[in-house]
Amino acid sequence: MTIDEIIDQIYNIPESSKTALKENISEVAYPKNHILLKADKIEANIYFIKKGIVRAFAPQKEKDITFWFGEEGETILSMKSYVERKKGYENVELLEDCELYELKVAHLNNLYNQDIHIANWGRKLAEKELLKIESRVISSELLSAKERYDALMSNSPSLIQRVPLKYIASYLGITPVSLSRIRKEK
Amino acid sequence: MTIDEIIDQIYNIPESSKTALKENISEVAYPKNHILLKADKIEANIYFIKKGIVRAFAPQKEKDITFWFGEEGETILSMKSYVERKKGYENVELLEDCELYELKVAHLNNLYNQDIHIANWGRKLAEKELLKIESRVISSELLSAKERYDALMSNSPSLIQRVPLKYIASYLGITPVSLSRIRKEK
DNA sequence: GCTATTATTTATCATAGGATAATTTTGCTG
DNA sequence: CAGCAAAATTATCCTATGATAAATAATAGC
Structure with a gap:
């Protein structure tokens, strides 16, 4: 996925603003299993996924909670x-x-204060993330584990090919054992 | 809570921008049980709570899901x-x-396109809401129903005085019967 | 390709929370 | 302040999911 596509899908901004934004973005690559962001660290960068898939998890003693997957195009x-x-x-x-495309938050904040188009782009970025997480909160309170699994599979069918089931189980809020049961019943 | 306090707690903007924002805000009052926003309607306004408490719920056949409470100062x-x-x-x-303070979204969008300070204020508004909901997603995957109840009570002790328990139960993702059990065990 | 490690499945048993219904308490409204 | 309706509690029974452990399958490193 190109950086232009990623920027555009968040919010359309004039070419000049896009150029200013892109001047602050560089490409990086990391191998599987690399830890890109660490809890208990103030992260200086944000990233957009050109290629690959990642998970965010809250580290806990004994059990990490996976609460998000990111695929191509996501922030x-x-x-x-x-x-x-x-x-x-x-x-x-x-x-x-x-x-990945890498963008320093400090640079981005400068742009927010200088360019109204970029400020509104940043607003849309937050608003769109908010919509995603909101629909997840509602479906998690509305649906059973099995229904959440079915919904995830129909919304993101590639996940099951690309992500170990134990992480999907954690994302769904159940144990891998329970997910295995659910999958068997189908 | 004054509109100045509410605006400032989201993000500090120059007086001239604040004046422009406030010119588009009016005060309204509604009685208990009034339905302010309706699902299946495109809402033209956003509100800030000067005084009172509200709940947001997703209407479902047979069971509404309460997923948010708003108190003074909230959006x-x-x-x-x-x-x-x-x-x-x-x-x-x-x-x-x-x-309540009422603000027309159409007017707000005009301001976003005209005033970079207000655009950044709107960005912060979304970002802060995002943080709130994110911390809730994580705690809901991390904690048992009893722990979520305890956490809610220590974060928002006034809720239990002001909100029927059946709504708190729904917010916690359990039945009123189960909440009653949890409260008894204390 | 072989072996060690890790992931997944299967089985058994335990438990938190749901469903239902009956009872008590609270809170409106005339 | 009486009487009704709604909310909350309590009790009983039930079910989905958790915990644990063992067996199998998949994966990765040599």
């Missing part, structure tokens, strides 16, 4: 670091070798 | 309407007689 950020410059909850781990 | 909006101009998931119902 990776530690919300706490990005918004409040505080340590976040989450580690982000690459589940495949990944190519 | 009431249908995220779907606000971001995408589409019908939302939620009704918002007043749980007390309320005094």
